[in-house]
Amino acid sequence: GAAMAHGHGPGRCRCCGEEAAERGAAWGLYLRIDRQRLQCLNERREGSGATVFRPWEERGDRSQFVESDDDEELLFNIPFTGSVKLKGVIVMGEEDGTHPAELRLFRNIPHMSFDDTAKEPEQTFSLSQDPLGELEYPTKIARFSNVYHLSMHFPKNFGAETTKIFYIGLKGEWTEVSEGRVREGPGFCFSRDSKPSIPTQAHRHQVTICNYEASANPADHKLEQITPQTHFIS
Numbered sequence: 001g002a003a004m005a006h007g008h009g010p011g012r013c014r015c016c017g018e019e020a021a022e023r024g025a026a027w028g029l030y031l032r033i034d035r036q037r038l039q040c041l042n043e044r045r046e047g048s049g050a051t052v053f054r055p056w057e058e059r060g061d062r063s064q065f066v067e068s069d070d071d072e073e074l075l076f077n078i079p080f081t082g083s084v085k086l087k088g089v090i091v092m093g094e095e096d097g098t099h100p101a102e103l104r105l106f107r108n109i110p111h112m113s114f115d116d117t118a119k120e121p122e123q124t125f126s127l128s129q130d131p132l133g134e135l136e137y138p139t140k141i142a143r144f145s146n147v148y149h150l151s152m153h154f155p156k157n158f159g160a161e162t163t164k165i166f167y168i169g170l171k172g173e174w175t176e177v178s179e180g181r182v183r184e185g186p187g188f189c190f191s192r193d194s195k196p197s198i199p200t201q202a203h204r205h206q207v208t209i210c211n212y213e214a215s216a217n218p219a220d221h222k223l224e225q226i227t228p229q230t231h232f233i234s
Contacts, residue, residue: 020057023056024055024056024057026056026171027055027056027090027169027170027171029080029084029086029170029171029172029174030053030054030055030169030170032080032081032082032084032174033053033078033079033080033081034079034080034081035050037077037079038050038053038076038077038078038079039075039076039077039111040066040074040075040076040077041074041075041076041077041113041114042068042069042070042071042073042074042075042114043066043067043068043069043074044066044067044068044069044162045066045067048064048065048066048067049066049074049076051064051065051066052064052065052066052165052166052167052168053078053168053170054167056090056133056169059090059092059133059166059167059169060132060133061166062166064166065164065165065166066164066165067098067162067163067164068162068163068164069162071161071162072154072155072156072157072160072161072162072163073114073153073154073155073156073163074100074152074153074154074163074165075112075113075114075117075151075152075153075154076150076151076152076153076168077110077111077112077149077151078149078150078151078152078170079110079148079149080147080148080149080150080174081174081176082148082174082175082176082177083146083147083148083174083175083176083177084144084147084148084150084170084172084173084174084175085141085144085145085146085147085172085173085174086139086141086144086147086150086170086171086172087138087139087141087144087171087172087173088136088137088138088139088169088170088171088172089103089105089125089136089137089139089152089168089169089170089171090130090133090134090135090136090137090167090168090169090171091103091127091130091135091137091154091165091167091168091169092130092131092132092133092165092166092167092168092169093129093130093131093163093164093165093166094129094131094164094166095129095131096129096158096160097157097158097159097160098157098158098160098162098163098164099127099129099130099131099157099158099163099164100127100154100156100157100163100165101126101127101156101157101158102124102125102126102127102154102155102156103124103125103127103137103152103153103154104117104121104123104124104125104152104153104154104155105121105122105123105124105125105139105144105150105151105152105153106119106121106122106150106151106153107122107143107144107147107149107150107151108147108148108149109149109151110149112151112153117153117155121153122140122143122144123139123140123143123144125137129158133166133167133169136169136171144172148177150170152168
C-alpha cells in the first residue's frame with residue numbers, strides 16, 4: 001500500500017539501539033509549527049486541533065485529540081517558522097468509524113477555507129485505520145520541498161458522524177528562511193549548503209537538543225545511549 005515503515009538513509013549507525021530515538025527525532029517538525037497561527041476548522045473544542053501535533057513518543061496519549069463538530073470534515077492550516085521539506089505523514093485515530101479515511105494535502109495556500117478545498121490537492125492519501133500511529137505515508141517530496149504553509153484536509157471517515165484524530169506526525173527537514181545562522185533545534189535543520197542525506201551529525205544534533213530533563217552525563221557521546229526522554233548532550 002501507500003504506507004511504509006521508515007527506512008534508513010546512507011551512513012546509518014551500525015547499532016539498532018538508538019532506532020526509536022532516531023525515529024522520534026525524525027518526526028520533529030511539530031516543533032517548527034507557528035502555533036500562534038495554527039488553525040483547525042470545524043474542531044468541536046477550540047484549540048484541540050493543536051494538541052495532535054506533539055512528540056512522536058507521546059502519540060499514545062489518548063487524552064489529547066481533536067473531534068470534528070458539525071460533520072466529519074476537518075481542515076488544518078499549518079504555518080511553519082521557516083521552509084520545510086515534508087517527507088512523510090502519520091495519522092492516528094481510533095479503530096472505528098471516527099478514523100479519517102482520506103487525507104488531502106495542499107501547500108502554500110494560507111488561510112484555506114472548506115470552499116478552497118475544491119481545488120486540486122498536491123497529494124491525496126487513502127488512510128488505513130491506525131490506532132497505534134505506526135503507518136507512515138510518504139509524500140511526493142518534489143512537491144513538498146519548499147513548504148512554508150501546509151493544509152491538511154480530512155474530507156471523510158469510516159462512517160461515523162464525526163471524525164477523531166489523536167496524533168498527526170510530520171516528518172522532514174526544516175530551514176530557517178531569514179539570512180544568517182541556521183537556528184539550532186530538534187527538527188531536522190540544515191543550512192542551504194549542507195547535505196541532509198548524511199544523517200549521523202543531524203541525528204546527534206537533533207536528539208541532543210530536546211525539551212526534556214537532562215539526566216545523562218554530558219560526556220556520554222555514544223549515540224547508542226541516547227533516548228530522547230532521558231538523555232541530553234551538550
